[in-house]
Structure formats: structure tokens, C-alpha cells
Amino acid sequence: MLLRYFYDEKLAHASYVVGCQKTGEAVVVDPMRDITAYEELAKKEKLNFVGALETHIHADFVSGSRELNDRFGTKLYVSDEGDADWKYQNLDGISHQLLKDGDQFKIGNLVFDVMHTPGHTPESISFLLTDKGGSADKPMGIFTGDFVFVGDVGRPDLLEKAAGIQGTSDSGAASMFKSIERFKALPDYLQVWPAHGAGSACGKALGAVPSTTVGYEKAFNWAMQFDDEASFKKALLEGQPEPPYYFAVMKSVNKVGQKLIKDLPELKEITSAADVEALLAEGKQVLDMRPADAYSKGHIQGTINIPFNNSFTNWAGWVVDYNKPLYLLLDTEVLDEALGALRSVGIDEVYGFAEAETVLAQADNLASYENVSPSEANEMVEKGEAYVLDVRNQTEFDEGHIDNAEHIMVGTLKNRLDEVDTDKTIIVQCQAGARSAIAASVLKANGIDNLVNMTGGYSKWQQEVASVKQ
Known part of the structure; x- marks a missing residue:
């Protein structure tokens, strides 16, 4: 068996490639939108991607399942749990399998058992993995998505705070309590592979290590220490951070479907400060991605500053208006990386860019603070x-x-x-x-x-x- 871990630091998002080396078949669990790293691994390890597994309809990034389907013809394995409001609607013309609690499917010698683990979202499922390529007849680990993290559990308030579905925080917390009771019944030796690490807004106290075990979480995860549901719900709902505005957009995008990256607008290079000022006058958005100190000393009036660092993606999702065309002022050496970061949270309406220092050198009467x-x-x-x-x-x-x-x-x-x-x-x-x-x-x-x-x-x-x- 092959297991590889991929981590997007700007989103604190973890995804996994799991492959059967005997048959050369592999799947990606909770794939990121930019599938380049998976493609490179497939070429290196001579893998054929046959599936994309999603633990739930994600709210914090655009899933790469459709990109994998377009590139490799992969089958989507997605939840059929939850109510009618949280069923996938982006599956027309795509090979897929809808999953419920207790279902099982095989990829080569790998066996995946489905466990319904609602709480973070109603449709959330986890995947227990057994490698039958050897003598194992019991699972070795569980992909928990946003259900159980290292040191934390998924927040249940996103549907209410981000998607506006009233009353779901309390019901989600109650479901999470029951899901945790099921989790506690799993063998202590099971490895736990979550979809997020420290810095994610999908919980409030996530650890910074990539994996854990059921036994360790039962002993030390704060959320595992409650026997009383009312006390647990109170503790879970207290102190949750504000969910970024873009979470509501991501829920819709991953539920209904998004454009493929190859179909997004082509970028135009902007070469003058006058062109930047004209775009702003037309109501377009211009994002200045230089460090804050440089921006404070001189910038084109009307631009917004979000420095390109590990927090960039989160704040872009908060600040950028998804309904307006966006243009970038940046060091063009990081253009591809910046586009990947923006597209990972569905900011697709990027139409142009400029080398920041070149354009600013031409501008008269720069603003400052x-x-x-x-x-x-x-x-x-x-x-x-x-x-x-x-x-x-x-x-x-x-x-x-x-x-x-x-x-x-x-x-x-x-x-x-x-x-x-x-x-x-x-x-x-x-x-x-x-x-x-x-x-x-x-x-x-x-x-x-x-x-x-x-x-x-x-x-x-x-x-x-x-x-x-x-």
C-alpha cells in the first residue's frame, strides 16, 4: 500500500493519496483544487487515479474532485447522508457512487468502510481503511475529514453562521456528541488522518502535527472528555472563531459544481499605473499583494493590501468581492502561486496582473498611511x-x-x-x-x-x- 500526505499551508488543508501498489490503482481523499502534485506523484509511482473520496461538502476550499475526473476520469465517492439540503448536485455526467453508513468499496487490495459521522455537517462521513494486500483483516486507520482533528473536533456552527441555516448549531453539536461516542468505540491503535491542521477555521484548537491515533485522542482531545451531552454542547459552541464570508460560497460551489481551471479567464498583463487607476475608476478590484510596510509608504489610492504570506488565502476569502473582476499587483515571480491560492477558495474572476514595483514607479501622488x-x-x-x-x-x-x-x-x-x-x-x-x-x-x-x-x-x-x- 502507498499512502502520501499533501498539505496546503495557506489553507491548513490536508489531502491524501492512497494506492494499491499491486494493481497500480489509487484514490485521493479530500483533494485540493490544484491537482499538479497528485499528477507528479502518479507519474513517479506509475499510478492510475481511479477515485476521489470526499468526507463532506467542504466550506473552506474548492474540492479538486472534478479536476481529477476531468484529467483521469476518476469516480467520485461522496456522501448520501444528511437531509435534502445537503445532497451533492454536481454529479451529472460524472461517474460517482453515493455512500451511506456501513457501505464498503474496494480499490485494488484496499478496502474502504464508510462511517457516518455527522456534527460538523449533516452529511459528513469518515473512511476506515483496511489493506488486504497482506494478512490484515482489520482497518489500520480512518480518514476523518473535518470530524476529528488532532486535539479538536469539527465545529458544528458553520451551517448557521456561514450558510444561514438557523438552528443547526445546536443540532450539529448534538450529532457531534453521538459521533464522538462512536469514535470512542474504535480500536485505540487506529491511525487518524484528518483534513486540517492548526490554523484552519473549521475548529478552534487544532494541533499542528499531521496525524494521531484514536487512543491518543480519547486520552487528550478536550472534546473526548465529556460524558454529559449538555456540557459538551456548551463547550463545543463556545469560543468558535468567526467563519470567513467565503465559507458560504464554498459550500455552494462544492455542492452545485464549479468551473474547471482550464475554463477560467485568461489573464492580461497591465503595464501602466494609468491603467490601474482606470480599472479602479470602473469599479474593478485591485489587490496590492506587497508587504504591509511597503504598501503603507506608498500605494495607488483605491487598492486593497493583503500581503502574500501564509494568511493570504484566508483574508482574500474575507475581503475580496467574489462578484467583481479582480486584478493583482504583485511580484510576478509568484503569480502562479498566487492564482493557485485564490482559486483554492473559488476566487476565479481574476482578469489581470501587473508587476507592482514597475507600475508604482510610474504613479504620481501615491497614497500612504x-x-x-x-x-x-x-x-x-x-x-x-x-x-x-x-x-x-x-x-x-x-x-x-x-x-x-x-x-x-x-x-x-x-x-x-x-x-x-x-x-x-x-x-x-x-x-x-x-x-x-x-x-x-x-x-x-x-x-x-x-x-x-x-x-x-x-x-x-x-x-x-x-x-x-x-
């Missing part, structure tokens, strides 16, 4: 010249914040601009300074210029200001 230290920000507040806008998550704000700070989470800012007080200078603040820089660019792009960004964020404020005041 000031960065201030926590001590400088405190002086501004004490003089009555400014107020603090805290753009962290709700849980972070609740755990501690600057006195009299207003709170608007950065991802929701574009839809809450009318709540921003522009009578005073706005001191934009987050935990360490990265998110506040994104927020500052959103405000600037919408014509709100009387702002500064507080470097170091709340952490630095506690060191420089709060500790002195005490």
Missing part, C-alpha cells in the same frame, strides 16, 4: 485626538482590549463601514499589527483617510502602555 507605536497611539487617545478601532476576533476582544476601543472584526469591516466614526483619527489595532494593516487598507480604499496603524498591536500595547499604567 502612518504607522505609530502603542505609546504614540496612547498619547493621541489621551489628548482626545483619536480613538482605537480593534479589528481582532470577538474571542480575542472579549479576553482583553484597550479601554473604550470600538470593535469591528477585520473580515467584516467592508460591510460595516457605516459604523466607523470618522470624526476623529482612527487608530487601527489588532493583536500584532498584520490584520490592522489589512483593515487600514480597506478603510483607505473606501475613502476613509484619517487613520493610523498601530504597530505591534495589543500585545505591544500591553508591554508599552498597560504595564506602565499599572
Whole structure:
């Protein structure tokens, strides 16, 4: 048997290739949209992909199952559990098998048993894997998707918070409790292969190691320590982070179907600052992907800054308007990687790009904003010249914040601009300074210029200001 692990750091998403080396047949579990890495493995190991397995309708990335079907003619193995609202609708003309609890299918000498594990979503299933190429007659591991992670379990509130289906948080938590009871009955030796690691918004306390075992999770996963359903539900629903806006889009895309990458718009290269300014005047979106410090010192008015780092994909999903054409200002050496990151969350309407430094060098009257230290920000507040806008998550704000700070989470800012007080200078603040820089660019792009960004964020404020005041 062959088992390979693939990890997208920008999405904290794990996928797996499982192959029978005797027959050369292989499947991909919860595939990412960009299937290049799988293709390279298939060529190297002389594999033929015959299946794509999905544990559920994903909310945080675009599945690559259709890409695999288009390239290899793979069969889709997907859930037929859950109610009518969560049935796959993108299967016309595609070879597929609908799965329910207790079903079994074989890929060469590999046997996959289906276990319905609702809670994160109603249709969620897990796959128990047995390798019968040797003498094994019991499973060696389980692909849990977003059901059980290392140190955590899937959040049950996404259907309500992201997809707007009222009442599903409580019912999902109840289902998760029952699914966990089934999980606890599995053998301790079973390996657990989840679909996400630390940094994913599909849970609140995911570990950063790639796999675990049933026994380890039973002993140390916080969610496995409850015998009382009511207490479990309360603990599970508390402190869940805000789900990105794009989660609702992803749920729909993966349920109904998406375009193939080969059918997406061709990109046009933009070579002048005047062209960028014309695009902005036409209502197009322009994303400046340089580091925040460079953007703060000089940028084209109307552009939004999301630096291209491991957090880029998440914040692009929050901030980018999926219904407007998008253009990119970036270092063109990372263009392909940037497109892959955007497409992984369904941002497909990208029509053009420009070498950022080249275009900015041509621009007249670049906009900018000031960065201030926590001590400088405190002086501004004490003089009555400014107020603090805290753009962290709700849980972070609740755990501690600057006195009299207003709170608007950065991802929701574009839809809450009318709540921003522009009578005073706005001191934009987050935990360490990265998110506040994104927020500052959103405000600037919408014509709100009387702002500064507080470097170091709340952490630095506690060191420089709060500790002195005490």
C-alpha cells in the first residue's frame, strides 16, 4: 500500500493519496483544487487515479474532485447522508457512487468502510481503511475529514453562521456528541488522518502535527472528555472563531459544481499605473499583494493590501468581492502561486496582473498611511485626538482590549463601514499589527483617510502602555 500526505499551508488543508501498489490503482481523499502534485506523484509511482473520496461538502476550499475526473476520469465517492439540503448536485455526467453508513468499496487490495459521522455537517462521513494486500483483516486507520482533528473536533456552527441555516448549531453539536461516542468505540491503535491542521477555521484548537491515533485522542482531545451531552454542547459552541464570508460560497460551489481551471479567464498583463487607476475608476478590484510596510509608504489610492504570506488565502476569502473582476499587483515571480491560492477558495474572476514595483514607479501622488507605536497611539487617545478601532476576533476582544476601543472584526469591516466614526483619527489595532494593516487598507480604499496603524498591536500595547499604567 502507498499512502502520501499533501498539505496546503495557506489553507491548513490536508489531502491524501492512497494506492494499491499491486494493481497500480489509487484514490485521493479530500483533494485540493490544484491537482499538479497528485499528477507528479502518479507519474513517479506509475499510478492510475481511479477515485476521489470526499468526507463532506467542504466550506473552506474548492474540492479538486472534478479536476481529477476531468484529467483521469476518476469516480467520485461522496456522501448520501444528511437531509435534502445537503445532497451533492454536481454529479451529472460524472461517474460517482453515493455512500451511506456501513457501505464498503474496494480499490485494488484496499478496502474502504464508510462511517457516518455527522456534527460538523449533516452529511459528513469518515473512511476506515483496511489493506488486504497482506494478512490484515482489520482497518489500520480512518480518514476523518473535518470530524476529528488532532486535539479538536469539527465545529458544528458553520451551517448557521456561514450558510444561514438557523438552528443547526445546536443540532450539529448534538450529532457531534453521538459521533464522538462512536469514535470512542474504535480500536485505540487506529491511525487518524484528518483534513486540517492548526490554523484552519473549521475548529478552534487544532494541533499542528499531521496525524494521531484514536487512543491518543480519547486520552487528550478536550472534546473526548465529556460524558454529559449538555456540557459538551456548551463547550463545543463556545469560543468558535468567526467563519470567513467565503465559507458560504464554498459550500455552494462544492455542492452545485464549479468551473474547471482550464475554463477560467485568461489573464492580461497591465503595464501602466494609468491603467490601474482606470480599472479602479470602473469599479474593478485591485489587490496590492506587497508587504504591509511597503504598501503603507506608498500605494495607488483605491487598492486593497493583503500581503502574500501564509494568511493570504484566508483574508482574500474575507475581503475580496467574489462578484467583481479582480486584478493583482504583485511580484510576478509568484503569480502562479498566487492564482493557485485564490482559486483554492473559488476566487476565479481574476482578469489581470501587473508587476507592482514597475507600475508604482510610474504613479504620481501615491497614497500612504502612518504607522505609530502603542505609546504614540496612547498619547493621541489621551489628548482626545483619536480613538482605537480593534479589528481582532470577538474571542480575542472579549479576553482583553484597550479601554473604550470600538470593535469591528477585520473580515467584516467592508460591510460595516457605516459604523466607523470618522470624526476623529482612527487608530487601527489588532493583536500584532498584520490584520490592522489589512483593515487600514480597506478603510483607505473606501475613502476613509484619517487613520493610523498601530504597530505591534495589543500585545505591544500591553508591554508599552498597560504595564506602565499599572
